[in-house]
Amino acid sequence: MKNLFLILLLTLLLIFPVLPGITAEQLTAKAILEKVDTLLNAPQDQKIHIKLVLIDKNGKEEENRELIMMQKGEKRMGKFLSPASQRGIGFLSLPNDLFYVYMPAFKKTQRIATRQKSGKFAGTDFSYQDLGTQQYSEEWSSQLVESDQENYVLQLTAVEGNNTGYSQLMLWVNKTNFFPVKVEFYNQNNRLCKILTSSNVQEISGYFIARELEMVDVIKNHSTKMFLEKVEFDTGLSDEFFTERYLSR
Amino acid sequence: MNKFAQFVMGHRKTVIFLTILITLFLGYSITKIQIDPDILNYLPKSDPVVKLSQYIGKEYGGNLLAMVAMEATDIFTPSTLKEMDLLTNNLQRIEGITYVTSLTNILDIKESDGFIEIGTLIDLEDNPEILNELAELKDYILTKDMYRNKFISSDATTALLICQLENDIDKVKVAKAIKKQVEELELKSDIYYGGLPFYLMEISDTIVRDLKALTPLVSLFIIITLYLSFRSLTGVVLPLLSVLISSIWTLGTMSLFGIPLTIISNTIPVILVAVGSAYSIHLINKYYEIKSEGSLIERAEKTLFSVGLPILLTAVTTIAGFISFIFGSYLTMIQQFGVFSALGVFFALVTSTTLVPVLLSLVKTKPLLKRKDQPTVYSNFITRFSSWIYTNKLLITIIGLLIMAISIAGIPRIQRKVDVLDYFKPESSIRLTEEKIMKGKFGGSIPIQILVNGEIQDPAVLIEMKKVQDFLATLPNVNNPFSIVDLIIELNAAMGEGRQIPDHQDKVANLWFFIEGEESVDQLVNRDKSEALIQATLIYAPMDQITGLVDQIEQFIADLDSPVCTFTQTGMHSIYKNLDHSLLRSQLQSLLLSLLLILAMVSLLLGSFRGGLIGLIPIIFTLTVIFGFMGYSGIPLDIATVLVGSISIGIGIDYSIHFVNRFRQEKKSATNSKDALIETLQTTGKGILINMTTVTGGFLIFLFADLVPLQRFGALVALTMVSSGFGSIIILPAIILLLEKRIQIFSS
Structure with missing residues (x-):
């Protein structure tokens, strides 16, 4: 009887430190993710000059692309500056899957049904989805799997209605500023397909932003580096700016 | 030779011990031998067509196709489409497959209600609602050239999943993985397989099955014939043992050097049975013939002394014949075959001149061969037969020449086939699938590729590409020409500019944005x-049509002489053309080379060029008969039958040397040529007949094989044996008797 009591005690002692840990972590994972969402969606609007460098499977750099991208909430507009063959191409992305492309050579705006969320953005390794605004806590259920000196590592599993095209993400979140520094993307077959690494994270006008992003397609061994050359926040872009009419200007 | 015989007999234990040791060592090595049925691995890397094909494979994701066809009463049902999606995703994950393309993952460009839809054609993941609009979907897909007869049959009962394989990958392994995956999914649709990887898989399976089923029968036949010939166990065991050991040594050495067994080199044991067994048969025949009063050892020594030299000479000439295959072969696998069959013959020479006499000296046997002064049925027959040859020498020569003339007339009729599909019987499931599905419902499974170099976004280049595609579409058996031009036209139409190539490069560049x-x-x-690729598929067709096709495309490209871009043709069909061309050229080259080598050797041996020419008679007779037979019977020259020429040489020269050697010996002691002939045929002739019957019968059993080349190979080897045999015991003596006064070496 005495032994039984001892075993019970030992068992309780063993379980005890773990139990609160689980609940705390669950809460923390969600909290962390909400903090990430808040951080990423904090600016009213942003205007960014982007340089894209594509690197093929042999490590060779392809022709660079440059564009100006403006974003306000879920609305986005971009205009290509280079290469020469794509200069002037513009795109406008509005909520409810409305996507327009302006083709200067045709002098025409065309609506595109982006059925495929994982479709590639201008030949880069970023999909339209990857470039869009992220509300992680709405689309993913999270679990804290690791926590080291610098980062929390969250495992995100798609919730019902998630249509990002990915089944699972691994998210590395910086402990001090809650900026997601690394994301691993898993496709519908649960195979690691892409890795996004953010570096040179800076605080500009009170907002955090990574000046350098690298997306590696691990299946095709192709990668894209994105440099945010010029960043402006809260410039007061009006909603009128994000219209078809403005796109063709 | 005397010293050698003494040496062997003096070291009997060493011989046995060494043989066992080497056999164990190399036998163990065989367990690690690899089998590689893929001809493509043996294409010369220096051939520009091969080089280009490999470049395209590397840069554009594999140019080798494995096709998986799904058959259902209607493909456009939710369950079948889900199965297709599942299968596509699962196949995509197989190692060695770069892309799988099917209706459920192909890029589709569609214009509807004023906007362009670009995305996956049937995207069950992002757009499951599509399953509610199946009738419209079916209409849409079946009216689009890009999909109809390429990914879906026009009756909508069969869909195709096209898997592209990585370069330099084990295609059989990938084919097996695909089949396993399909079986694991337990799909409701019927599944069929097509494309080279599956053919190769089927070939290696069939070879193994055939050899397993037929080898025991062949062995049994050979055992019975040998027993009936020698009426002793020794006469059965020793030739087989010698062949077995030399086969083990050869295959073991191949494995040791990491050289895999190919569809050509797997005939080496077969060649050793045909050629190698003769060495021991002649030796045993001689051993029984010697009426020595001495000990067994002395008898063995004497046997070796008297037939050792002719055996050595026959082996050396055969080796020379095989070595000639090293030069001028297009396929490196034929070069390997040359090296290792030569080595195998050498091993057969070694075992039959060391182990066989040693074993003979150990076993006390009572030959049942009757003493010569008590005439047997055989010797009676030979005596009459020899007189018949003697009196009819002119007639026999004329008939021989007539047979040769008729045969030569058949040679131009020889067909050539290099496609793998021809390996299967018309009623085999692979052939039926090819006929019914790949050919009947889709445009074939042989990829044609044309590489375009130029500024691809330039409309002028696109127009030239379109011309080539339109031309391809007019060619018989060529289907589904496809390139970036089709996507650009589709996008241009979606932009409201009509189904045509845009008029300005900027427009093309703009459109690119959608699909980049x-x-x-x-x-x-x-x-x-x-750089861009124009792709098309080809239905399996006879070689002359494929060759014609390659030439036509080549001509069209040359005539186009485009200033804005260049076109280069490659693909399986051009490789087949080169393979075919080189097969014929290297066949002729190596045959000629080995004939010259042998002529030189026999002339040297006999000390007479004319004698050398006479010695070639059985070979030349056999070669013409074989090729004439191929012409008349419709047996094509392919990578297996191409070897029969070499076997003819190997066997023909052996018989010839044995005969000439013995005849000259007998001439010295006999009173006249007729007696010398009788004596030669009684002895050496018997060896030839035993070897001939044994091997002929054995190889006829291969007529029951499932794999067509094995069947043809069996028939041709049997014919080779018969014509070499009769060539050397009927025609050769007739001609020698006819010409003996003019040729010094026979007249003395």
Whole structure:
């Protein structure tokens, strides 16, 4: 009887430190993710000059692309500056899957049904989805799997209605500023397909932003580096700016 | 030779011990031998067509196709489409497959209600609602050239999943993985397989099955014939043992050097049975013939002394014949075959001149061969037969020449086939699938590729590409020409500019924005847009048609002489053309070379050029008969039958040397040529007949094989044996008797 009591005690002692840990972590994972969402969606609007460098499977750099991208909430507009063959191409992305492309050579705006969320953005390794605004806590259920000196590592599993095209993400979140520094993307077959690494994270006008992003397609061994050359926040872009009419200007 | 015989007999234990040791060592090595049925691995890397094909394979995601066809009463049902999606995703994960393209993942461009839809054609993941509009979907897909007869049959009962394989991958392994995956999924639709990887898998399976079923029968036949010939166990065991050991040594050495067994080199044991067994048969025949009063050892020594030299000479000439295959062969596997069959013959020479006499000296046997002064049925027959040859020498020569003339007339009729599909019987499931599905419902499974170099976004280049595609579409058996041009036209139409190539480069560049980086685009254009691929598929067709096709395309490209871009043709069909061309050329080259080598050797041996020419008679007779037979019977020259020529030489020269050697010996002691002939045929002739009957019968059993080349190979080897045999015991003596006064070496 005495032994039984001892075993019970030992068992309780063993379980005890773990139990609160689980609940705390669950809460923390969600909290962390909400903090990430808040951080990423904090600016009213942003205007960014982007340089894209594509690197093929042999490590060779392809022709660079440059564009100006403006974003306000879920609305986005971009205009290509280079290469020469794509200069002037513009795109406008509005909520409810409305996507327009302006083709200067045709002098025409065309609506595109982006059925495929994982479709590639201008030949880069970023999909339209990857470039869009992220509300992680709405689309993913999270679990804290690791926590080291610098980062929390969250495992995100798609919730019902998630249509990002990915089944699972691994998210590395910086402990001090809650900026997601690394994301691993898993496709519908649960195979690691892409890795996004953010570096040179800076605080500009009170907002955090990574000046350098690298997306590696691990299946095709192709990668894209994105440099945010010029960043402006809260410039007061009006909603009128994000219209078809403005796109063709 | 005397010293050698003494040496062997003096070291009997060493011989046995060493043989066992080497056999154990190399026998163990065989367990690690690899089998590689893939001809493509043996194409010369220096051939520009092969080089280009490999470049395209590397840059555009594999040019070797494995096709999986799904058959259902209607493909456009939710359950079948889900199965297709599941299968596509699962196949995609197989190692060695770069892309799988099917209706459920192909890039589709569609214009509807004023906007362009670009995305996956049937996207069950992002757009499951599509399953509610199946009737419209079916209409849409079946009216689009890009899909109809390429990914879906026009009756909508069969869909195709096209798997592209990585370069330099074990195709059989991938084919097996695909089949396993399909079986694991337990799909409701019927599944069929097509394309080279599956053919190769079927070939290696069939070879193994055939050899397993037929080898025991062949062995049994050989055992019975040998027993009936020698009426002793020794006469059965020793030739087989010698062949077995030399086969083990040869295959073991191949394995040791990491050289895999190919569809050509797997005939080496067969060649050793045909050629190698003769060495021991002649030796044993001689051993029984010697009426020595001495000990067994002395008898063995004497046997070796008297037939050792002719055996050595026959082996050396056969080796020379095989070595000639090293030069001028297009396929490296034929070169390997040359080296290792020569080595195998050498091993057969070694075992039959060391182990066989040693074993003979150990076993006390009572030969049942009757003493010569008590005439047997055989010797009676030979005596009459020899007189018949003697009196009819002119007639026999004329008939021989007539047979040769008729045969030569048949040679131009020889067909050539290099496609793997021809390996299967018409009623085999592989052939039926090819006929019914790949040929009947889709446009075939042989990829044709044309590489375009130029500024691909330039409308002028696109127009030239379209011309080539339109031309391909007019060719018989060529289907589904496809390139980036089709996508550009589709996009241009969606922009409201009509189904045509845009009139300005800027427009093309703008359109590119929609599709850049898509997987299906990466398979059509390089990232620099300086190179593109035009693809098409070809239905299996006779070789002359394929050759004609390659030439026609070549001519069209040359006539086009485009200033804005260049076109280069490659693909399986051009490789087949080169293979075919080289097969014939290297066949002729190596046959000629080995004939010259042998002529030189026999002339040297006999000390007379004319004698050398006479010695070639059985070979030349056999070669013409074989090729004439191939012409008349419709047996094509392919990578297996191409070897029969070499076997003819190997066997023909052996018989010839044995005969000439013995005849000259007998001439010295006999009173006249007729007696010398009788004596030669009684002795050496018997060896030839035993070897001939044994091997002929054995090989006829291969007529029951499932694999067509094995059947043909069996028939041709049997014919080779018969014509070499009769060539050397009927025609050769007739001609020698006819010409003996003019040729010094026979008249003395």
